[in-house]
Amino acid sequence: MKTVVVLVGSLASNSINLRLAKALQALADSRLKFDFLDLGTLPHYNDDLWAAPPAAVTDLKRRIEAAEGVLIVMPEHNRSFPAVLKNAIDWGSRPWGHNSWTGKPLAIAGASPGAIGTAAGQAHLRSLLPALGFVVMGQPEVYLHAQPGLIDEHGEIADDQTRGFLTGFVDRFVDWIETHGAPRPAESVAAE
Numbered sequence: 001m002k003t004v005v006v007l008v009g010s011l012a013s014n015s016i017n018l019r020l021a022k023a024l025q026a027l028a029d030s031r032l033k034f035d036f037l038d039l040g041t042l043p044h045y046n047d048d049l050w051a052a053p054p055a056a057v058t059d060l061k062r063r064i065e066a067a068e069g070v071l072i073v074m075p076e077h078n079r080s081f082p083a084v085l086k087n088a089i090d091w092g093s094r095p096w097g098h099n100s101w102t103g104k105p106l107a108i109a110g111a112s113p114g115a116i117g118t119a120a121g122q123a124h125l126r127s128l129l130p131a132l133g134f135v136v137m138g139q140p141e142v143y144l145h146a147q148p149g150l151i152d153e154h155g156e157i158a159d160d161q162t163r164g165f166l167t168g169f170v171d172r173f174v175d176w177i178e179t180h181g182a183p184r185p186a187e188s189v190a191a192e
Contacts, residue, residue, distance in 0.1 A: 002068040002177050003033045009074030009082040009110075011040045016111045016146045021073040023157050024109065027170045032177075034071070035063055037088065045090040057091050064092050064100040068181035070134070071173070074110040076121030085125070093132050102133035105180040107173040109142035109166075111150070117143030135180045140169050 006025075008018045025034040041056040043049065049057070064070070074081055092100045106129060110118030122143065129136050142165075144150065149158050157163035 001030060001033050002174070002181065003035055003066065004028075004069040004071050004173075004177070005064055005067040006034050006036045006071045006073065007039060007085060007088055008036065009039075009072065009085045011084060015075070016151070017073045017075050019151045019155060020109060020111050020144065020146075021071070022155050023151055024071070024073070024166060024170060026156065027163075027167050028174070031174050032069075032170075035067060037063060039084045039088045042087055042091055045087055045094075047094070050095050060088065060091055061098075061100045064104070067104070069173070069177040070101070070104045070106040072106065072108045072110075072125070074108065074118055074121060074125070076110065076112045076114065076118040079120040079124070081121045081125040089128070089132065099133055103180075104134055105137065105173075105177045106134040107137040107169070107176065109144070109169065111144035111146040113146050115145055117145050119143040135176075137173060137176045140165070140172060142166070142169055 006021055008015065008021050010017050021034070021036070028034065037060060042060065043054055043056070072085065074085060077083070089101070108122050108125065110122055112118050122141070126136060144162070150162065152158040157166055
């Protein structure tokens with residue numbers, strides 16, 4: 001089973017994107033092990049902190065480096081991606097020469113109450129990711145319009161057509177990781 005670090009771009013306990021990530025985890029069944037990163041524990045990025053990196057930062061980097069893939073599940077904030085994701089991406093890409101994201105197969109999904117889902121926010125995020133060494137899965141794109149009842153009280157996708165589409169997304173992501181992913185030995189950032 002491949003391990004995937006999951007970055008949910010919302011810190012809200014009732015986040016539709018957290019619920020979507022958990023529904024994707026259920027669809028991945030025994031093929032992928034989801035490792036949810038707690039982005040709320042990361043301090044704001046500050047280069048000065050590399051002198052003695054916070055435990056949350058070294059834990060983030062170790063878990064990224066040990067994983068075979070990355071999944072981002074995000075809302076859209078002001079037609080862009082959430083600041084909490086940018087912060088985690090910055091921590092993972094630093095210090096200079098120690099980018100934990102390099103070569104990681106990545107997929108993105110998102111849900112929003114708006115009719116275009118998270119299309120604008122994902123487009124903004126996608127413009128940044130290749131420069132950081134991610135191997136970004138281009139298709140299928142998941143921009144869900146989060147309507148009431150999309151995910152039922154059991155955490156499952158309620159609509160058959162949407163569930164079929166998301167199962168195809170997970171199948172493609174599993175193949176993407178098989179083709180492009182390999183874990184790297186964890187590096188000790190604290191020792192640098």
